[in-house]
Amino acid sequence: MEATEKNDDPFPKPAPAEWQRRWVDAVLATDGVNVPRAALEQIAPFVVQPKALLYSPRAQDKAERLRDDVLVSIRTDAGTALAVSLKLAGYAGTTWWHNERISTAFRSPVDPSNGTKPTLPAVRPWTAVTTDGEERTYSALRSEFRTLHELLDTIDRSGNELTGRDGHRPYDLREDLVLNGQMEPCMYIAQQLVLDEASVDASGGQRPSSYWVWPAVRGNNRTKARHELLGLSSAEIATGVPMAKLGMDSTDVSTNPAFWLPKYSSKLNDEYKAACAAGDFDATAYRSRKVAVVTAHLVIGSPSPERLYRIVQSSNRRDHVHPPLEFKPNDRSRSLGRSILGAYSAAGILREDVADVLAGTQPISRLSNGPGDAPISVQRDWRSMRLLCEFFPTEDDSGRRELIRAALSEPAPSTLGRPHVNRRLRAWSALTSESYPEPWNPRVADALPVSLAKEGSVLSGRPLRDLLSSADTDADAFEELLLYRAPHWLAAFDLIDADRGSVGAQRGDSDTDQTVDNEESLRIRRGVNNAIAAMRANRVRAVGLLRELATAMDESDRPPMQVGESGEPLDKPASRAWFNKTFPKVAGATRTNTGAPLQPGAAAAPPETDTEAVKRLRRELADVLTTLEEGVKLLPTIASQMRTHARAANIAQPLSESRAQSAALQVTGLLQPLRELPELLLALGNREL
Numbered sequence: 001m002e003a004t005e006k007n008d009d010p011f012p013k014p015a016p017a018e019w020q021r022r023w024v025d026a027v028l029a030t031d032g033v034n035v036p037r038a039a040l041e042q043i044a045p046f047v048v049q050p051k052a053l054l055y056s057p058r059a060q061d062k063a064e065r066l067r068d069d070v071l072v073s074i075r076t077d078a079g080t081a082l083a084v085s086l087k088l089a090g091y092a093g094t095t096w097w098h099n100e101r102i103s104t105a106f107r108s109p110v111d112p113s114n115g116t117k118p119t120l121p122a123v124r125p126w127t128a129v130t131t132d133g134e135e136r137t138y139s140a141l142r143s144e145f146r147t148l149h150e151l152l153d154t155i156d157r158s159g160n161e162l163t164g165r166d167g168h169r170p171y172d173l174r175e176d177l178v179l180n181g182q183m184e185p186c187m188y189i190a191q192q193l194v195l196d197e198a199s200v201d202a203s204g205g206q207r208p209s210s211y212w213v214w215p216a217v218r219g220n221n222r223t224k225a226r227h228e229l230l231g232l233s234s235a236e237i238a239t240g241v242p243m244a245k246l247g248m249d250s251t252d253v254s255t256n257p258a259f260w261l262p263k264y265s266s267k268l269n270d271e272y273k274a275a276c277a278a279g280d281f282d283a284t285a286y287r288s289r290k291v292a293v294v295t296a297h298l299v300i301g302s303p304s305p306e307r308l309y310r311i312v313q314s315s316n317r318r319d320h321v322h323p324p325l326e327f328k329p330n331d332r333s334r335s336l337g338r339s340i341l342g343a344y345s346a347a348g349i350l351r352e353d354v355a356d357v358l359a360g361t362q363p364i365s366r367l368s369n370g371p372g373d374a375p376i377s378v379q380r381d382w383r384s385m386r387l388l389c390e391f392f393p394t395e396d397d398s399g400r401r402e403l404i405r406a407a408l409s410e411p412a413p414s415t416l417g418r419p420h421v422n423r424r425l426r427a428w429s430a431l432t433s434e435s436y437p438e439p440w441n442p443r444v445a446d447a448l449p450v451s452l453a454k455e456g457s458v459l460s461g462r463p464l465r466d467l468l469s470s471a472d473t474d475a476d477a478f479e480e481l482l483l484y485r486a487p488h489w490l491a492a493f494d495l496i497d498a499d500r501g502s503v504g505a506q507r508g509d510s511d512t513d514q515t516v517d518n519e520e521s522l523r524i525r526r527g528v529n530n531a532i533a534a535m536r537a538n539r540v541r542a543v544g545l546l547r548e549l550a551t552a553m554d555e556s557d558r559p560p561m562q563v564g565e566s567g568e569p570l571d572k573p574a575s576r577a578w579f580n581k582t583f584p585k586v587a588g589a590t591r592t593n594t595g596a597p598l599q600p601g602a603a604a605a606p607p608e609t610d611t612e613a614v615k616r617l618r619r620e621l622a623d624v625l626t627t628l629e630e631g632v633k634l635l636p637t638i639a640s641q642m643r644t645h646a647r648a649a650n651i652a653q654p655l656s657e658s659r660a661q662s663a664a665l666q667v668t669g670l671l672q673p674l675r676e677l678p679e680l681l682l683a684l685g686n687r688e689l
Contacts, residue, residue: 010272010292011265011285012089014045014258022064023050029063030071032082033301035139036126039190040300042212045257046092048293053086072297076314077339077407078346081139082301085185089261090291093188093223094234096215097158098123098313098361100335104328105161106154108360108434110383112376113557115437121145121154122362125306126192137305140190147197148207148239155235159224174225181290182226186219187297189312193238208255213238214298217312229288230268268292306352309361310342330439333430334360336408340391340427343403350390358387360434377553381464381485384432388484391424394456416453422446424453432488437557440491443498447487447528459484468550471543472567476615478539481546486535487528489549493560495579496531526585534583540567541582545574635667 014020024040027033044050055067066084074081097106097120106120126140145151194210216223227233232241240253246263254260271285280286302308338359344350356362357370364379365372371382393400401413410420422443429445460467460480471478490496535542544567545560551569552560559573562582572578646654655663 009265009269010289011268012048012293013262013265015047015050017258019050020044020047020258023047023053026054026064026066027084027300030065030300032303033139034305035190035300036128036192039140039192039212039214042257043088043092043188043190043214043298045261046089048087048089050086053084074299074311076311076346078310078314078342079302079304079307081299081308081311083187083297083299085295085297087293088296089265090226090230090288090294091232091237091257091261091264092214092294092296093186094213094215094238095155095159095162095224096217096220097121097154098309099158099162099220100313100338101220101328101331102158102161103334103360103434104330104439105157107437109363110357110360110434111436112364112379113437113553115557117437118150118153118157123191123309125308126190139299139302139305139308140192141309142192142194144194144196146195148195151193151195151211152235152239155238156233159234162221162224173221174229177222177225177229177291178287179290182222182294184219184222185295185297186216186222187299187312188214189217189299189308191215207239211238211255217299226288226291226294229284229291231284231288232264307345310338310345310355313338314342329426329442330430330433333426333442334434336423337387337391337427337431340404340407343407344390344400347399347403349399349403354386358383358390358431360431364435375554376557377550378464380432380435380553383435384428384488385459385484387428387431389457389459391428392452392457394458397456413454416450418450421448421450421453429488433492436492438492440488441498444487444491444496444528446498447532448483464550468543468547471546472540475609478536478543482532482536482542486532486542486546489546489553490531490579493549493552493574495560495574495576496526496528497576498528526580530586531579531583533586537586538583541565543567544569548574 015023020041021044024037024044027035027040028037047053053066053070054064056064070085072083072085074083103120105117107115107117108120109122111119121143124142125137126142127135127137130136145154191213192210193213195208224234227237231245236242236245236253237257240255241260241264243250243252243254246254246260247267248263268285268288271283272289275281275283275286299308299312302311304311341350341355341359345352345355350358353362353367357364357367363372364370364383371379374382390400391404393404395401395413404410404424405413408420408423410416425445425448426442429442430439433439433442460476462477462480464485467477467481471481487496535545541563544563547567548560548563548569552558561569562572562574562578564570642654646652
């Protein structure tokens with residue numbers, strides 16, 4: 001519907017009110033539609049040529065409905081939905097703050113503390129009581145805000161975050177819309193934004209207590225860029241366009257699109273004609289002419305509307321799991337984890353309310369049998385450990401194993417390698433950080449072994465308080481805290497981070513890295529495994545630190561204090577420099593009876609019992625076998641790649657003859673002990689050992 005530059009008006013005006021009403025009635029009369037009427041009435045003024053979308057049966061007793069050829073089926077792992085394909089005025093739609101790419105810009109509803117970032121409003125299915133007194137769920141969403149200011153701030157913040165997280169797009173999206181128009185349709189879903197407090201406009205009049213909007217669950221960036229070209233914002237389209245933008249001398253705003261849309265279109269059409277006459281090709285009306293009308297998909301129905309949020313998010317999440325652009329690691333990993341949880345929920349093996357809490361879209365207090373009244377550290381720990389079990393199901397949980405393989409396109413569990421395991425671990429870590437004020441580098445969780453994916457996560461199930469209280473004397477409790485809690489807790493308070501790559505040690509450049517005992521600190525290249533090993537070597541002080549971190553969480557995430565040699569809290573805040581000095585980097589020190597290096601001045605751990613030694617050696621055996629297996633698989637790959645690159649670089653001999661013979665002898669030398677290993681390992685399973 002592109003206009004010519006001479007005669008046609010490119011910016012459409014609403015259809016007559018009668019055709020808008022007939023279109024709404026026809027949508028509601030179509031099989032499979034269960035969207036609220038109020039939502040359709042809000043979008044109706046934006047629909048271009050609604051008459052062309054209708055089918056009028058010849059029988060007088062049958063109502064008008066939508067034509068079959070304009071209906072679009074949406075099929076996802078979370079369920080199905082129905083959409084209508086139509087032409088909309090370019091002003092239609094708003095940005096969607098639940099976009100996967102900007103989730104870390106908000107504080108999640110699942111964070112039980114009082115963070116400084118604005119909270120991401122929870123999304124609920126839209127329900128209403130029918131005439132027969134029953135509560136019914138419709139294909140729409142509902143979010144609540146305390147004030148109009150909070151609503152406007154959320155919309156504006158989401159738009160600003162989109163601008164800063166556009167990835168490595170190889171072209172300018174806004175200019176592409178100017179030159180080519182919008183090539184692909186955006187997808188929109190109905191949402192009601194409810195205010196807890198009544199608001200007053202600039203003239204003293206009462207503002208509405210709720211607004212119906214159609215956010216872009218797919219095509220967020222295109223919607224934002226389109227609005228910018230047209231001279232409007234998502235906040236204005238949602239809550240009212242200022243009269244001044246309509247060319248009227250007033251401080252009021254118009255919340256009714258049936259009023260402001262024809263006036264704004266007339267204004268742009270006049271500007272467009274003037275621009276064409278003057279040759280002003282930089283005018284707003286001229287640059288936005290190709291997005292004056294766009295194709296869009298409106299979601300209007302679903303047989304399972306209670307899962308509508310996950311259904312409409314599926315395509316957006318898949319874009320982040322298999323991204324066409326490069327998104328930030330935390331956003332990508334969270335999206336990956338939510339895809340897994342959505343697959344579980346759709347298959348009926350994970351309750352809807354639990355899946356929402358684990359995904360970070362609902363507060364943990366919504367669970368009837370969850371730890372909603374527990375201290376902050378317990379709530380966070382419950383959710384994190386539950387996520388770990390969901391992402392690393394055991395061998396007897398075939399249902400989850402099949403679904404997670406399909407969601408991640410993984411090989412069989414027996415052939416999983418380090419990259420596959422790290423991918424799951426980062427999803428676990430990124431979603432765990434939803435319960436905290438700030439996300440951390442999700443790579444801190446890469447310390448767990450590959451065997452976790454092959455065998456599954458088998459936790460003791462002991463409460464966090466029990467583990468903390470007994471960790472100084474119970475080796476199993478201490479080890480469970482170190483492996484599954486310590487990396488996240490330390491990262492949450494900026495005491496550790498993932499390995500800094502090849503930067504080595506450099507001068508401290510943050511408040512937490514400046515000094516310890518008046519000595520300038522260095523940022524040390526240190527992996528998470530090394531930090532955990534250092535804590536393992538100084539159990540008394542490590543247990544004291546873990547207890548202090550849990551207490552700091554429970555006291556609204558205050559800075560944790562340093563701990564003394566006997567584990568007691570001191571009166572100085574802990575920092576990364578203090579941690580590195582207290583738990584120095586492990587490097588070839590004398591081994592203790594637990595297999596970890598003993599640091600000078602560290603308090604000795606209780607003697608290791610034979611039972612504890614067997615458990616430790618069992619873990620070490622699994623790690624050695626996994627490393628050996630991965631190394632054997634890598635050898636032919638490395639040799640093949642070396643040969644390929646050598647040929648490309650015209651290197652006739654990538655290895656010297658003596659080095660090649662030495663490497664071959666190394667491999668051959670491993671064969672004899674490897675032949676003896678099976679009998680030795682089988683003997684361990686003999687009850688007469």
